[in-house]
Amino acid sequence: MxxxxxxxxxxxxxxxxxxxxxxVITGERSLSGFQDVDGTxxxxxxxxxxxxxxxxxxxxxxxxxxxxxxxxxxxxxxxxxxxxxxxCDRLHQPVLDSVLVPHSDGTPFSDDTLYASSGAQCVVVAVVNGQILGNAATVLDIRLTSERALLAGERFSYVGASGWGWRAAETYAVEDRGGGVTRVTFSPPIRGGVAVGDSLDFDTIRCQxxxxxxxxxxxxxxxxxxxxxxxxxxxxxxxxx
Structure with a gap:
């Protein structure tokens, strides 16, 4: 449900x-002033x-x-x-304002309603790291069609496998791999797994x-x-x- x-x-x-x-946890500070910091x-x-x-x-x-x-x-x-x-943060996504647009001939649907334009479409083309079946992955190669260029810092949502429901991630590195493929590094890690062909949502970000x-x-x-x-x-x- x-x-x-x-x-x-x-x-x-x-x-x-x-x-x-x-x-994070921090260790003892050395005489030179260096201090170890590890994420947990x-x-x-x-x-x-x-x-x-x-x-x-x-x-x-x-x-x-x-x-x-x-x-x-x-x-x-x-x-x-x-x-x-x-x-509620559409301004910082690779999309423009949500608008209602008619059919290509300028007419609405038969009930006079319009439909929302699609701002971004994204599919996973490779799972670069992580455990078996893409669980805990933090690097993905994606193919993204969007209204704005991906800069890093944008967020995406996905449906976590194995019953994890909607989850979100925030990109912090973006690399153009050529051929229309972009490599994104993000956190937190994928919950429950991700596979080639899965969709990522850069339009409506949500998290359970x-x-x-x-x-x-x-x-x-x-x-x-x-x-x-x-x-x-x-x-x-x-x-x-």
């Missing part, structure tokens, strides 16, 4: 901090903090926003239930996470809401059928 989705965009958070947290924790996990939400009003739209916030909060059960957290902050839903004048919320990546082993 699909998880609930937490989309921070409708709540107009003033601040957000979405990052990969990698724990298997390549890090995602953390996300959102603060300064501004939503709600006395009209129907504001009422709906507040009720939606309450429903999402209730469904997370204080962090006992995982959700797919969307990263659990809530770590207490519930909050302060009301001002009985209608206007402020809120904060924090998450960490859900690293509980998947329950397989």
């Amino acid at each position: 699909a998880l609930r989705v937490f989309d921070p965009c409708p709540f107009h958070f003033a601040d957000q901090d979405i990052r990969v947290d990698i724990a 924790g298997g390549g890090g996990i995602w953390l996300a903090d959102f603060a300064g939400a501004d939503f709600g009003d006395r009209n129907d739209a504001g009422r709906a926003e507040t009720l939606f916030w309450r429903a999402v909060n209730g469904g997370m059960q204080g962090g006992a239930t995982a959700v797919d957290v969307l990263f 996470m659990t809530r770590t902050s207490p519930a909050s839903n302060a009301l001002s004048d009985g209608a206007f809401s402020t809120a904060t919320i924090s998450f960490q990546e859900d690293m509980r082993p998947p329950v397989l059928p």
Whole structure:
């Protein structure tokens, strides 16, 4: 069954901090001032903090926003239930603003609706490192068609194999391998495996996470809401059928 989705965009958070947290340990400092630093924790996990939400009003739209916030909060059960957290950060992806476009002849669908243009399409062409079946891989060769060039620092999502659900990764090195192939190095490592032919999503970034902050839903004048919320990546082993 699909998880609930937490989309921070409708709540107009003033601040957000979405990052990969990698724990480190430090050794003794030498006489020359050098100090060993080693990463721990298997390549890090995602953390996300959102603060300064501004939503709600006395009209129907504001009422709906507040009720939606309450429903999402209730469904997370204080962090006992995982959700797919969307990263509201399209500006820093290799895509342009999401727009609705008609058919090539300028006409919409028969019901007068339009469809969203596709900003990026990506497929894995080689798994460069990692364990068996691509688990824990941190380097992939990909073929990416996008509206903006890949610079490093962009994020992508993928469906983790073996029941791991939606996961996210952040690139920190990009190398043109020629022939339309790009090598990306990223963290955290792939959860559950990746294979040649798998798709990576550079458009809608999401990650399976659990809530770590207490519930909050302060009301001002009985209608206007402020809120904060924090998450960490859900690293509980998947329950397989």
